[in-house]
Amino acid sequence: MKLASYIDHTLLKPSATVEDIITLCEEAVKHEFAAVCVNPIYADLAAHHLAGTGIKTAVVIGFPLGATITAIKAAEAKEAVLRKANELDMVINIGAAKAGLWEVVTEDIRQVVEAADGAIVKVIIETGLLTEEEKRQACLAVIDAGAHFVKTSTGFASTGATVEDIHLLKKIAGDKIGIKASGGIRTREQALALIAAGATRLGTSAGVTITGG
Structure with missing residues (x-):
């Protein structure tokens, strides 16, 4: 198993600069990560620096709260794909989930999937x-x-990924x-x-350290 191939090399800090994103892409190429994950404003920049490398450009949608209007999420997704994003990491309508409004949650996701026009949606x-x-x-x-992936966390909440949650999601999602x-x-x-618990992709800003780079 090549650990790097599981990793989405991530930089979502609001203070990230053009130079930071270029460095992120250079690190992704050097270590052969699966993708870089950036805010929408940097979609085309990342895609340009990753062109021809086989490394995907992932862009977050409705991030980090998930409270954006569905039509805006869909528009954001469409624009990201136009800017050469290969993958979209969207946040669900968390408030609707907490209220048990699962049809609202599902439709929110579905509209982003449709707007993605074949791009991977996590x-x-x-x-x-x-x-x-x-x-x-x-x-x-x-x-x-x-959608193509279920993803645990934004990294902005008080807790992130746990083995227990991956086990649970694997039981439900299977393959x-x-x-x-x-x-x-x-x-x-x-x-x-x-990964042993069932994760098929990892989102982390510590990819270089994790892979021993």
């Missing part, structure tokens, strides 16, 4: 804010909406969709434990 359910039953329902909504663990992944040991 859906952040923010596990740290959900009960176990809400995590189950959120994962089912991701599957029903036609229907991928599972991305993200939030608080800082060590190689953590990364390997999450």
Whole structure:
């Protein structure tokens, strides 16, 4: 197993500069990560620096709160794809999830999937804010909406990815969709434990350290 191939090399800090994103892309190429994950403003910049490398450009949508109007999420997704994003990491309507409005949650995701026009859609359910039953329902909504991955966390909540949550999501998702663990992944040991639990992708800003680079 090549650990680097699981990693989305991530920089989502509001203070990130053009130079920081270029460095992120250079590190991704050097270590052969799966993708870089950036804010929408840097979609075309990342795509330009990764062109021809096989490394994907992932862009966050409705990030980090998930409280953006669905039509705006869809427009953001469409614009990101026009700017050469290969993958979109969207945040669900967390408030609707907490209220048990699962049709609203599912439709929110579905519209982003449609706007993505074939690009990979990973859906952040923010596990740290959900009960176990809400995590189950959120994962089912991701599957029903036609997305490609369920993702644990934004990294902006108080808790991130846990082995227990990956086990739970794997039980629900099986092999229907991928599972991305993200939030608080800082060590190689953590990364390997999450993969062993069922994660098929890892989102982390510590990829260079984790892979021993």
